[in-house]
Structures are given as C-alpha cells and as structure tokens.
Amino acid sequence: MPRTTRSESSSSSRRSRSPLSEHESSSERTNEYRVHIAELKPGVQENDIRKMFQRYGTLLDVWVASASCFAFVVFKYKEDAQKAIDQMDGRSYGDNRLKVTWARPRTRHRSNRHDPNMRCYKCGQRGHFSRECDGQMLDGRGPRRREVDFGRYPPSNYDRFPRSRSPQPLPPPTYFRHGMPMYPAFTRRYDPYLDGYFPPPERSGGHEYRFRERGTRLTPPSASARYNRRMSASIESSAIADFFKQKSIFITGATGFIGKQLVEKLVRSCPDIENIYLLVRPKRGHDVTERVKELVSGTLFNHARSVHPNFEQKIIPMQGDILDPNFGLSSADETTLIENCHVIFHSAATVRFHEPLRLAVQMNVASVKKLLALCHKLKKIQSIVHVSTAYANCNRSDVAEMIYPPPIHPSKLLDASEWMDDQVFDTITKKIINDRPNTYTFTKALAEYVISQESKDLPLAIIRPSIVGSSWREPMPGWIDNYNGPSGMIVATGKGMFRIMFGNSTAVADIVPVDVCVNMMIAIAWHTAMKQPKDIPVYHCCSWHAGALTWGKITEIGLRHLDTICMENAITFPNLTFTSNRFRYFYLRLFQEVFPAFVLDCAMRIAGRKPMFLKLCDRIYKSVRTLDFFTSHSWSFPNDNSLGLQQEMNDTDQKIFNFDLKDMDWDQYWFHYCLGAKQYILREDLAHMPKCQKRNQR
Known part of the structure; x- marks a missing residue:
C-alpha cells in the first residue's frame, strides 16, 4: 500500500466539501444526480424539501444549508432530476421564486480567490466558504476571512493592473445610460467616427455629439432620430423597401388581426410608400373614416407613430364589402x-370554423373571383398575395406547397348557393365538405383552386399560415387582439373557467407569430414582382420545422407562466388537462367546469344577481370544440419555397423582414403571449399583478 506524506494527508483533510459532495467524482458516481435549490424562504426544513421533490422520483439524499437559503437533493435517476428542474424552476414558494438547477462543483479560481456569487453553507452570506466562517459577525463586516497576500497592489486594483511591463491593449468600454460607451480617463479619447460606433455626419440627422473631458458620451437625440439613424443604413440597402418606394398598395381585411399588423409593418419599415388603400365597411354606426382613425390610434401603431408621425396621411380608406x-x-x-395600384394583399375572409356554408362560400370563394376580375383591369399591377391557410388540405397528413384539386368544382357550388334553400344547403353541408372538419378549411381549398383556374397571367402568389398567434418581436412582443385559437384558451384558463381539453397532448401545435406571417407576406410580394413566376407559387408559413412544441408542452409552459401572470377576478387557480378519451373528457368537464359554474350561478341568484357562469361555460365549450380536430392530429408542411425565398433576400432584408424561426425561444414567446392576452385582450392593469398573485397563493 503506498505511503501518504503528512503534507498530502493534511491538505486532503483541509478540503471543504458540502455534505452532498462527499460522493465520488462524477465519473465514478452511478445513479446519483444532484439538484441545487436556491432562494428558499427562511426556516425551511428538510422534510419540506423532501415533500416538495419526492413526487418527481426516488430521492437518495436531501440536505438543507444551516442558513436555510438553499438546499441539495439527490435523485436516483437523471430523468426524474430533469423533470424536477423543469417543473420547479421559477415556481413561487412563499414570497420567493425558486431557482432549481443542476448542482455544480464548488471550485476555486486559479488565483485562489473567492467566487463572490457563492454562499457559505453555515451563515448563508456571499463571498467566503464555510471553512472560513466562524458563524460570528465581526465589527459589522461579516464573517472572518483568511488573509490573502495580493502582492504589491491592493485588492481593489489587483485585477486592473497586470504584472507584465509590456504595453497592454485597451480595456473594453463600460456602458452608461442609453447604451453609449465611455472609456475611463486614463485611456485615449474614444473617437466615434474613427471607431465606427456612430454614423458619419451625413447620416446623423443633424444631431451634434458632445464629448466630456474624462470620456466620450453621446447626448441621445429624440426617439425618431435614433430610430432613423439606426435604420437608415438598413433601409437604404433594403431591396424590399426600395421596391415599395412610390408604390400604392390595396389591402382587404385591413381591420382584421393580420391586416392590422400588415399595415403597421408597411408604414414603419417601408416609409416611402405612396399610398395604402384599405377596403373597409361601415360597422355599428361608424363610417369608414372613423374606423380607420380608430385603427391607427391604437397601441399597435405607437412605435410607427414615434418614428413616422405623419404616416396616417398615406392611409386612404375605401368603403366597400367583399x-x-x-x-x-x-x-x-x-x-x-x-x-x-401596384400591389394587392387579399386577407379578407371569414375565419369562423362553422360558418354556414352559403356565407362561407360567398366570403371565401366568391370574393376571390371578384378580386381576380378587378385585378385584370389594373394597369400597374405587379404583385398579388392571397392569404390562405395551411389547413386548407387538412385531409392530408403531408401537405406540399402546391394547389390540390377540390372534391367539387367551385362553380357548381357557387351556382347552388344562388338558388338553393338555406335549410337544404345546411343539410348537405357535411356531405359536401366530406373529410374536412369545417366549412372554413373547405372553402379556403376552393378559393385556391379558383385562383389556379382564373388568374391567367396575373403575378399572384399564395401564402398558407398555420395557426396565427401573438406577435414575436414586432412592434412589441405578445400583441394580440382577438380570442381566436390559443388566445381564447389562455384567457379562459387564466380565469379558471376552462380546465379540460380534448386532444392528443403529443400532437404538434403548429403556431406561427403574426409578425412572422406579415414579414413573409411582404417578402412574397417583392419576390413575385421581381421574378414574375409562370406558375402560382405557394408558401407555407409554419413552425413545425423550427422545433414547434406539442400541445402538452405548451400547456405545461402556459400554466407555469399563468401562475405568475395572474388574471384579475379569476374564480380559481389556472389548470388544464388534456385527454384523448371522450368519456373521460365529458366526465371531467362535468365535475370541473359545469358543476362549479352551476354552484356559482346559484350563489348569484341568492344574491339577487343575474346568473352568467353556465352560459359562459357553454360558450367556451362550443368555441373549444371547434379545435378538437386540430389538437388531435399532426401535419407536416414542407417549406422549400419559403426557404428559397429567404435565400433570395439579402442580409438587410432578412433582418428587417425576418420570418426565420430558428432563433425562437418558445418559452419566452409563450410568456409574452400570456402577458399580451392580459394586457391587450382583457386590458388589465399590470400593476395589479402582485395583488392577484397573493390571491392565487391562498
């Protein structure tokens, strides 16, 4: 047996390790996976931690620091540890929010100095290890530390001045307000023009930069000047923005969800557009001028208004109806x-899934025939973009970027809608739509076929977005203005009225942000005008190729965020269960939704108020039932044309009109989605969130 020297034994005995670090090294350990829990409330006990984490799997050990500020748990299986991290990280515990991560070894730097972010196991203070702590506060300066000889320089300057006598490179700049760099006084003056940080005078918008003696600092100009200076170089080299210069655009469906975002993006990123004509119909006693004024005065246009204050002069309403x-x-x-007119975006349609077939045919099919007839008259038309849906051919599991023949010729259905009785028309609807789930997807497929037959030599392209959700980045994250699709589910779940969903939790939820869809529409219009394709190109705007989440994962993420983003006046805490069993679905709905709504209505009757919860519960049920088909199936949407379009765009256009989802952080996206539903749909004050959170914790 090899002998051990005294110095070796003493040095090994001096090593300070946590109780859970006494295990073998990571290469020697088997079936032991350690998790670190931080930001615990004072007074937490080992049993509390054990009860909290034992539901995720077998625990080998639990250890809580003496200061009760953090703890370790050791799982037997890695999958259980990962599940605990995913479920518990960010959860509220008392007044704190837990931080649950994989435990990392406590190592020292090569300079033998402390990591200021580590805590002592004994007292919970930062800046020293437990072996250097005597548990007492000395002169108000914290625990006693071992003295360290830093050599000729004091500790505060030890890292600033290297020991080498050779010339050293300049340190990186520190950052002040407005993100402007400023070097310390002992360095040379920072020249923004020489170093290329600020634009040259001809692109500075007339703004003069002022400097100080002890550094260089920019006095920030107005928001409009900052935006124009930042975007001027991009817009000048943007082929898409150049194409839209002095062009007149005609948009149908401009008051809809996609239409609003499209108008905002055009006036903000293509400021040299000549005019934007909007087809608008009078509604609820408001004429078209009032409706357009209400449209552009909304929150959505705040950013565009700050950088282009006079953009409203380019928006011209035209009274009409499809x-x-x-x-x-x-x-x-x-x-x-x-x-x-040079460019047309046709997004007007009925998006109600179970619209009567006669009305759906008139709005989604006949309107396309009218549009094509109008386009044949236009003298300067260069590009037409028709907005369809990726689910127009949802009777196929693999949908290619092509136009499929419909089961019935559109002209026959249009003729029948003119003379057939409503009752007869509704009776034969199921036989006509056949294997499609609703009239919306059926009529969208018919509209595509009409385009293929009657567009002739028109420069036309089709975009097929999947389920369109809230905005990703532009003009602000999480913007949404309707209850359709996931938005209604978020609101109803947050209010505690929606707790059971029929569908397959492993099915892919192909949801695409609205700003991504709009950016692709604008790029398609440019590309169609430039290339003038002979065949009608079809572009899929989907997220399944970019790591789209399943419905089960979205539910898990959404519930975690709804615990933080609490809705006002919620009747109970948010929860949602997915099931693919019809009997279980109706059973759970009866006891989790219908019965509580009945009890609440009885209480309202006793209080002399009008009951409302059963009626609201029924409305939610009818709305959600339309999504059953889409939450129970998965589709693949190849996007070769979309990828080819992206390759045709230069780097500047790919940044300004970005529709690439490879950088999408889905967790962050759903956080902003939930926050946007609260802020823009329910119009609730975010300042009331702490009060709602305390109510949910009860």
Whole structure:
C-alpha cells in the first residue's frame, strides 16, 4: 500500500466539501444526480424539501444549508432530476421564486480567490466558504476571512493592473445610460467616427455629439432620430423597401388581426410608400373614416407613430364589402385603383370554423373571383398575395406547397348557393365538405383552386399560415387582439373557467407569430414582382420545422407562466388537462367546469344577481370544440419555397423582414403571449399583478 506524506494527508483533510459532495467524482458516481435549490424562504426544513421533490422520483439524499437559503437533493435517476428542474424552476414558494438547477462543483479560481456569487453553507452570506466562517459577525463586516497576500497592489486594483511591463491593449468600454460607451480617463479619447460606433455626419440627422473631458458620451437625440439613424443604413440597402418606394398598395381585411399588423409593418419599415388603400365597411354606426382613425390610434401603431408621425396621411380608406358586387367600390375608387395600384394583399375572409356554408362560400370563394376580375383591369399591377391557410388540405397528413384539386368544382357550388334553400344547403353541408372538419378549411381549398383556374397571367402568389398567434418581436412582443385559437384558451384558463381539453397532448401545435406571417407576406410580394413566376407559387408559413412544441408542452409552459401572470377576478387557480378519451373528457368537464359554474350561478341568484357562469361555460365549450380536430392530429408542411425565398433576400432584408424561426425561444414567446392576452385582450392593469398573485397563493 503506498505511503501518504503528512503534507498530502493534511491538505486532503483541509478540503471543504458540502455534505452532498462527499460522493465520488462524477465519473465514478452511478445513479446519483444532484439538484441545487436556491432562494428558499427562511426556516425551511428538510422534510419540506423532501415533500416538495419526492413526487418527481426516488430521492437518495436531501440536505438543507444551516442558513436555510438553499438546499441539495439527490435523485436516483437523471430523468426524474430533469423533470424536477423543469417543473420547479421559477415556481413561487412563499414570497420567493425558486431557482432549481443542476448542482455544480464548488471550485476555486486559479488565483485562489473567492467566487463572490457563492454562499457559505453555515451563515448563508456571499463571498467566503464555510471553512472560513466562524458563524460570528465581526465589527459589522461579516464573517472572518483568511488573509490573502495580493502582492504589491491592493485588492481593489489587483485585477486592473497586470504584472507584465509590456504595453497592454485597451480595456473594453463600460456602458452608461442609453447604451453609449465611455472609456475611463486614463485611456485615449474614444473617437466615434474613427471607431465606427456612430454614423458619419451625413447620416446623423443633424444631431451634434458632445464629448466630456474624462470620456466620450453621446447626448441621445429624440426617439425618431435614433430610430432613423439606426435604420437608415438598413433601409437604404433594403431591396424590399426600395421596391415599395412610390408604390400604392390595396389591402382587404385591413381591420382584421393580420391586416392590422400588415399595415403597421408597411408604414414603419417601408416609409416611402405612396399610398395604402384599405377596403373597409361601415360597422355599428361608424363610417369608414372613423374606423380607420380608430385603427391607427391604437397601441399597435405607437412605435410607427414615434418614428413616422405623419404616416396616417398615406392611409386612404375605401368603403366597400367583399360580399357586394365589385367589392361595393364607387366608380371613383375603382378608377383610382385601376390607375395607381401596384400591389394587392387579399386577407379578407371569414375565419369562423362553422360558418354556414352559403356565407362561407360567398366570403371565401366568391370574393376571390371578384378580386381576380378587378385585378385584370389594373394597369400597374405587379404583385398579388392571397392569404390562405395551411389547413386548407387538412385531409392530408403531408401537405406540399402546391394547389390540390377540390372534391367539387367551385362553380357548381357557387351556382347552388344562388338558388338553393338555406335549410337544404345546411343539410348537405357535411356531405359536401366530406373529410374536412369545417366549412372554413373547405372553402379556403376552393378559393385556391379558383385562383389556379382564373388568374391567367396575373403575378399572384399564395401564402398558407398555420395557426396565427401573438406577435414575436414586432412592434412589441405578445400583441394580440382577438380570442381566436390559443388566445381564447389562455384567457379562459387564466380565469379558471376552462380546465379540460380534448386532444392528443403529443400532437404538434403548429403556431406561427403574426409578425412572422406579415414579414413573409411582404417578402412574397417583392419576390413575385421581381421574378414574375409562370406558375402560382405557394408558401407555407409554419413552425413545425423550427422545433414547434406539442400541445402538452405548451400547456405545461402556459400554466407555469399563468401562475405568475395572474388574471384579475379569476374564480380559481389556472389548470388544464388534456385527454384523448371522450368519456373521460365529458366526465371531467362535468365535475370541473359545469358543476362549479352551476354552484356559482346559484350563489348569484341568492344574491339577487343575474346568473352568467353556465352560459359562459357553454360558450367556451362550443368555441373549444371547434379545435378538437386540430389538437388531435399532426401535419407536416414542407417549406422549400419559403426557404428559397429567404435565400433570395439579402442580409438587410432578412433582418428587417425576418420570418426565420430558428432563433425562437418558445418559452419566452409563450410568456409574452400570456402577458399580451392580459394586457391587450382583457386590458388589465399590470400593476395589479402582485395583488392577484397573493390571491392565487391562498
């Protein structure tokens, strides 16, 4: 047996290790996976930690620091440890929010100095290890530390001045307000023009930079000047922005979800557009001018208004309706389009899944025929973009970027809608749509076929977005203005009214942000005008190729965020269960949704108030049932044309009109989605969130 020297034995005995670090090294350990829990409330006990984590798997050991500020748990299986981290990280515990991560070894730096972020096992203070702590506070300066000889320099300057006498490179700049760099006084003056940080005078918007003696600092200009200076180089070299210069655009469906975002993006990123004509119909006693003013005065246009204050002058409303002949346009408006229109975006349609077939055919199919007839009259038309849906051919599991023939010719259905009785038409609806789940997807497929037959030589392209969700980045994260699809699920779940969902939790939820969809629409319009393709190109705007989440994972992430982003006046804490068993679905719905709603209505009757919860519960049920088909199946949407379009764009356009989801952080996206539902749909004050959180913790 080899002998051990006294110095070796004494040095090994001096090593300070936590109780859970007495195990073998990571290469020698088997079936032991250690998890670190931080930000615990004072007074937490070992049994509390054990009860909290034992539901995720077999625990080998639990250890809590003396100061009760953090703890370690050791799992037998790695999968259980990972599940505990995913579920518990960020959870509220008392007044704190837990930080649950993989434990890392406590090592020293080569300079033998302390890591200031580590805590002592005994007292919980930062800046020293437990072996250097005597548990007492000396002169108010904290625990006693071992003296360290830093040589000729004091500790505060030990890292600043290297021991080498050779010339050293300049240190990186520190950052002050507004993100402007400023070097310390002992370095040379920072020249923004020489170093390329600030634009040259001809691109500075007339703003003068002022400098100080002890450094260089920029006095920030106005928001408009900052934005124009930052974007000027990009817009000047943007092929898409150059294409839209002095162009007139006609948009249908501009008051819809996608249409609003499209108008905002055009006026913000293509400021040299000549005019934007919007097809708008009077509604609820408001004429088209009032509706457009209400549109552009909303929160969505705040950013565009700050950088281009006069953009409203370019937006011109045209009164009309897609159900009327020739869109109901006046002769003057039609002449204006014939003489001036260059690009058309057609996004007007009914998005109700179970719209009566007659109305769905008129709005989604007949309107396309009217649009094509109008386009054939236009003298300057260069590009037409039709907004369809990726689920137009949802009867196929693999949907290619092509137009499929429909089960019935659109002309026959259009003729029948003119003379057939409503009752007969509704009776034969199921036989007509056949294997499609609703009239929306069926009529969208018919519209694509009409385009393929009647577009002739028109420069036309089709975009097929999947489920369109809140904005990702532009103009602000999480913007949403409707209850359709996931938005209604978030609101109903946050309010505690929606707790059971029918579907397959492993099915892919193909949700694409609305700003991604709009960016692709604008890029398609540019590409169609430049290339003038002979065949009608179809572009899939989907997320399944970019790591889209399953419905089960989205539910897990959403519930975690809804614990933080609490809805006001919620009847109970948020929870949602997925099931693919019909009997279990109706059983759980009866006891988790219907029965509580009945009890609440009885309480309201006793209080002399009008009951509302059963009616609301029924509305949620009917709305959610339309999603059963989409939450129970998965599709693959190849996007070769979309990838090819991206390759045709230069680097500047790929940044300004980005529709690449490879950098998408889905967890962050769903956080902003939940926050946007609270802020923009329910219009709740975010300042009330702490009060709602305390209520949920009860």
